[in-house]
Amino acid sequence: MSTILSKEFKMRTGRILILRSAQAKDASQIIKLMKSVIAEGPLTLAEPDEYSATVSSESKKILRFKSAPGKIYLVAEVGNDIAGFLSFDNWDTRRTAHTGLFSVFLKKQWRGMGIGRILVQGMIDWGKANPLNRKISLYVFSTNKNAIALYKKLGFKIEGKFLNDMIINGKYVHSVAMCIFTKKP
Numbered sequence: 719m720s721t722i723l724s725k726e727f728k729m730r731t732g733r734i735l736i737l738r739s740a741q742a743k744d745a746s747q748i749i750k751l752m753k754s755v756i757a758e759g760p761l762t763l764a765e766p767d768e769y770s771a772t773v774s775s776e777s778k779k780i781l782r783f784k785s786a787p788g789k790i791y792l793v794a795e796v797g798n799d800i801a802g803f804l805s806f807d808n809w810d811t812r813r814t815a816h817t818g819l820f821s822v823f824l825k826k827q828w829r830g831m832g833i834g835r836i837l838v839q840g841m842i843d844w845g846k847a848n849p850l851n852r853k854i855s856l857y858v859f860s861t862n863k864n865a866i867a868l869y870k871k872l873g874f875k876i877e878g879k880f881l882n883d884m885i886i887n888g889k890y891v892h893s894v895a896m897c898i899f900t901k902k903p
């Protein structure tokens with residue numbers, strides 16, 4: 719079982735944000751959110767016709783992450799709106815279960831208000847307290863300067879780059895690998 723206790727944050731605007739573990743009922747909002755981010759263009763691996771997740775597959779994923787000791791799935795909620803979500807998926811074998819990859823996505827209208835920072839810090843705090851987790855990794859497009867700035871501010875270090883890993887709008891983009899250790903090696 720891997721979940722966090724819900725936590726409230728007061729945003730700069732005065733509105734209350736709830737950071738909590740995702741529930742199966744969030745799947746439909748998460749799918750809509752993800753489709754809107756994909757439709758923006760250059761931010762995701764999948765293009766619109768390549769995204770195959772459904773409400774049913776996402777709710778199964780949420781339940782799977784809840785019952786796995788080394789995974790976490792978080793949402794940031796303002797009122798009844800899921801402003802953003804983060805999922806961290808650890809690897810499968812005993813030799814690699816202490817680490818894994820995460821991704822985080824916010825609806826466009828909720829960006830630049832500190833919500834990404836709350837989600838990523840929430841995952842780091844979970845990783846520090848979780849008995850299995852020791853390292854959290856991510857891949858980010860070299861063009862995604864905002865995301866790279868956020869990860870660096872929270873203590874992530876660049877491990878390396880996968881050169882010309884993607885072609886976005888006809889141009890090569892590198893994939894930047896970053897990580898943070900949640901326990902001392």
Ligand SMILES: CC(C)(COP(=O)(O)OP(=O)(O)OC[C@H]1O[C@@H](n2cnc3c(N)ncnc32)[C@H](O)[C@@H]1OP(=O)(O)O)[C@@H](O)C(=O)NCCC(=O)NCCS
Nearest residue numbers: 761822823824829830831832833834835858864865867868
């Ligand atoms: C990347 C993302 C998760 C960041 O979340 P966010 O809520 O917008 O970021 P925050 O408001 O918490 O900002 C945290 C830091 O990120 C950087 N940042 C975020 N938005 C920025 C912007 N528009 N311009 C410059 N820096 C920015 C800043 O360093 C900021 O620190 P500061 O608050 O001290 O200035 C969010 O913008 C998003 O979902 N983007 C689209 C999807 C995506 O790119 N996901 C990441 C894939 S790897």
